[in-house]
Amino acid sequence: MAKGEETRQFIIEKAAPIFNTKGIAATSMSDIMEATKLSKGSMYVHFENKEVLACAAVDHNVKVLTAKLQAALSKPKTSKEQLFAYIDFFSNPLESPLIGGCPILNFGTEADDTNPVVKKKVNNAIHTAQQLLSGIAEKGIVNGEFKTDLKPADFATVMFAMLEGGHLMSRMSGNNDKMEVIVKTLKNLIDQNSI
Incomplete structure (x- = not known):
């Protein structure tokens, strides 16, 4: 990696x-200058x-999140175990x-009406997550792990929406009690559709 590219990557990180x-709106270049x-x-x-820079930061955050998630999903052997790991x-x-x-969630709520470029990036990330979940299902x-009447795309939409909604509720309330309900409900739904 060339020196310029190393510096660019350092700034993004x-x-x-x-x-x-x-x-994005509340972050200033001064904040970045102070950090770097x-x-x-x-x-x-x-x-x-x-x-x-904000667009590069969005890409970087999604890439890091995806890599960590893929590492977590690489350990389970069955589809059911993968969904539980997710x-x-x-x-x-x-x-x-x-x-x-x-x-x-963070960039999506900020960019939905204000930043079409970031909105598109977030929408792509949502689509990718739903495809992943649908593919696992x-x-x-x-x-032969799940019933044949399970609709993978519908299930992926529900699972993604519930987890993102739970994330928002937990961050706003400062506790995970609502997320615990969502986790239990999703795992029960997976169990109900298991053979």
Whole structure:
């Protein structure tokens, strides 16, 4: 990696948790300069403006979250175990895998009416997550783990929405009691559709 690319990556890695915690609008280039100890001139050599850096930070946060999730899903052997591992991975929003919480939720709520580029990135991440869940459910049906009347795409939508909603409720209330209900409900739903 060239020196310029290393510096660019360093800035993204330092900026990503700040954007995820404070939001795009509330994060200033001064915040990033303080975290990186780089000058304004050095920052603007690598990023045209804050919006360009914010988009790179969104991509980085989603990439890190995805890598951590994939690591958690690589251990279970069955589709049912993978779905349980997915649920467990997101089961404690107060100790989120990323600083600041779920980037999909954070950036999605901020960008839905204000930033079409970030909105598209978040929508792609949601679609990818639903495809992953749907694929796991489909594999479970093929392998004889789940009932054939389970609708993988519908199940993936419900599971994703419940976990994201639980994440929001937990972060707002400062406790995981609602997420515990959601985790139990989702696992019961998976058990009810298991053979």
